[in-house]
Amino acid sequence: MFNLNPSHWERHRSLGTYDVVIIGTGMVGLWTAYLYLLRKPGKKVLLLDKLPSGQAGASTRNAGFACFGSPTELLDDLRHEKEEDVIQRLRWRYEGLISWRGHFEADQLDWCPENGHEVFTNGEKDSYHSVLASLEHLNALAKAANIPGKVYQIGKAVGPQLPHSIQICHEAGLHPGKGHQALTSRVLELGGHLHRGILVPQKSEWTRIDQTWKIPTSQGIVYTSQVVIAANAWSSELLPHLDVIPGRGQILLTSAISELPFQGTYHADAGYIYFRNVGKRLLLGGGRNVFRQAEESHQAMTTAEVQIYLEAYARDVLLPNIPFEVEERWAGIMAFSSDGSKMPYVHSEGEDCFVAARMGGMGVALSPVVGQQMAVMLH
Ligand SMILES: Cc1cc2nc3c(=O)[nH]c(=O)nc-3n(C[C@H](O)[C@H](O)[C@H](O)COP(=O)(O)OP(=O)(O)OC[C@H]3O[C@@H](n4cnc5c(N)ncnc54)[C@H](O)[C@@H]3O)c2cc1C
Incomplete structure (x- = not known):
């Protein structure tokens, strides 16, 4: 049932007009939507994912380590990176863990x-x-x-x-499935919209007219002022110049x-x-x-x-x-990354298109902080 090829009628209809469309309903997409809606209540936010039901590429399939850096990992990072970058990522990851616990009770996450x-x-x-x-x-x-x-x-x-x-x-352990579900519920409670089983094509197929993106998805056309690509391992399918x-x-x-x-x-x-x-x-x-x-x-x-x-x-x-x-x-x-860089992508591509991706094996901890950085970039 999930793999029906889209019909002409499904593709050629409007799925609505939004302030923000987020591609990817993993932890990064969800934290971005949640923190943005807390900052800007009433904004129209739509999250899209090509996977069905409550699955994500990594966020519901990881090991559930709420971790910020093991000793050999940090010592190896210091051989390749400036110390200030290592400290910054350590800080982000620790702050991410504090955010999880600040926004959710321990039993919502099996912390x-x-x-x-x-x-x-x-x-x-x-x-x-x-x-x-x-x-x-x-x-x-x-x-x-x-x-x-x-x-x-x-x-x-x-x-x-x-x-x-x-x-x-x-450091701690958590249940990533529960965390993902708790976040999803928060986004829906704040009025966010969610469509799953929808494939978004690469950016070269989108058009921008009068400060509005027109995105032809597998299920219909989405109109939005701003887009966040939170597609992690698939981000380079949407934007081929990304190193992922x-x-x-x-x-x-x-x-x-x-x-x-x-x-x-x-x-x-x-x-x-x-x-x-x-x-x-x-x-x-x-x-x-x-x-x-x-x-x-x-x-x-x-x-x-x-x-x-x-x-x-x-x-x-x-x-x-x-x-x-x-x-x-x-x-x-x-x-x-192909060159060993461990810094995630959190940036604007211009024309109100943003990227929050490439979380390595750190996305559980990084996602609240990356989501916060994205929420601040969006207007
Ligand atoms: C086995 C494993 C163990 C791990 N263990 C840990 C751990 O213990 N601790 C930790 O911090 N991190 C861990 N990680 C890493 C962590 O899970 C990821 O960094 C994090 O989940 C990334 O979140 P995300 O939202 O960026 O990506 P994802 O969860 O992958 O979400 C991206 C979503 O985008 C969707 N998408 C992509 N392209 C399109 C498109 N064109 N159209 C529509 N939708 C699209 C995908 O379907 C996907 O659901 C682990 C990962 C794995 C795989």
């Missing part, structure tokens, strides 16, 4: 404030020791980003295979494990592996670095290679001698 961690195997001792040597510097970065307290501290081992760990205070590379992330979720040996959110292998508890179940994702070329994909499907790799990690490193079954598997699509 689990059990701290984040980065863990190291015995073979990664050198990496662990360089983190230890940089702890003071890392805490100084966090302080400069206005994150209170001593954020990075030596943590407890996670079993024999992961003897070293750094605890990251203030898709990156698939795959996840598995086990059945309940009575003696699950950890609680909280964990980064391993320089952030390329991530795992957490979901109640008594293990959620494990990552491995993109090992299968890099295959995972530069827009297809949100799991593959045997990555899933076997993740299962081996669960069996050999996380749960040695603990039996488990994998109950669910899924994939979502992230957006990266």
